Amino acid sequence: xxxxxxxxxxxxxxxxxxxxxxxxxxxxxxxxxxxxxxxxxxxxxxxxxxxxxxxxxxxxxxxxxxxxxxxxxxxxxxxxxxxxxxxxxxxxxxxxxxxxxxxxxxxxxxxxxxxxxxxxxxxxxxxxxxxxxxxxxxxxxxxxxxxxxxxxxxxxxxxxxxxxxxxxxxxxxxxxxxxxxxxxxxxxxxxxxxxxxxxxxxxxxx
Numbered sequence: 001x002x003x004x005x006x007x008x009x010x011x012x013x014x015x016x017x018x019x020x021x022x023x024x025x026x027x028x029x030x031x032x033x034x035x036x037x038x039x040x041x042x043x044x045x046x047x048x049x050x051x052x053x054x055x056x057x058x059x060x061x062x063x064x065x066x067x068x069x070x071x072x073x074x075x076x077x078x079x080x081x082x083x084x085x086x087x088x089x090x091x092x093x094x095x096x097x098x099x100x101x102x103x104x105x106x107x108x109x110x111x112x113x114x115x116x117x118x119x120x121x122x123x124x125x126x127x128x129x130x131x132x133x134x135x136x137x138x139x140x141x142x143x144x145x146x147x148x149x150x151x152x153x154x155x156x157x158x159x160x161x162x163x164x165x166x167x168x169x170x171x172x173x174x175x176x177x178x179x180x181x182x183x184x185x186x187x188x189x190x191x192x193x194x195x196x197x198x199x200x201x202x203x204x205x206x
Contacts, residue, residue: 014039014041014049014056017038018057018060019064023111027118030060057125061130064109065113067109068109068113072098075094076140076143078091079091079095080147092153093198095144096194097190099137100171100194101179101187110178138165138168141164141167145158145163145201154202155202170193174194
């Protein structure tokens with residue numbers, strides 16, 4: 001009896017091979033041949049699931065974003081369902097920290113995401129996904145800040161849309177520095193910078 005292959009599971013397994021090649025050798029070396037070899041498949045098998053290299057790269061980028069978004073949104077839903085009195089400030093910090101490369105798994109995600117975003121600058125097929133995901137991140141941060149403000153966690157005069165952009169820039173900057181210079185920006189320092197920024201938004205003295 002022929003083995004039944006789940007097409008979506010196979011596509012995600014190939015995406016995992018893209019991620020391994022990209023982390024080890026750079027996204028520019030994630031050719032169909034190299035990815036197929038990494039996945040233990042023939043090139044023809046990879047072409048069975050992806051029309052061409054661009055199709056593969058687009059799927060891998062979306063799969064990476066799907067995994068990150070699923071983790072962060074689960075955390076966000078927990079936060080938004082938590083009563084205001086139950087240490088909301090710490091929960092907001094924990095949620096936003098999900099965007100930072102504080103452990104190996106999130107560091108690997110950050111390395112890959114920066115590689116895809118850099119590629120999107122010169123590959124038009126990747127640009128819409130990069131823009132959509134970045135917009136989604138900003139909207140999620142803005143929603144979390146709004147909910148925290150409504151619960152009394154931030155002053156009423158705080159300009160939430162502007163502060164969401166400022167916070168997004170802070171998270172992006174910390175992530176970029178950590179990826180490029182990991183020894184200079186350990187996880188504890190990133191967490192401390194985020195905590196101090198949130199305390200300043202609440203009007204607390206650092």
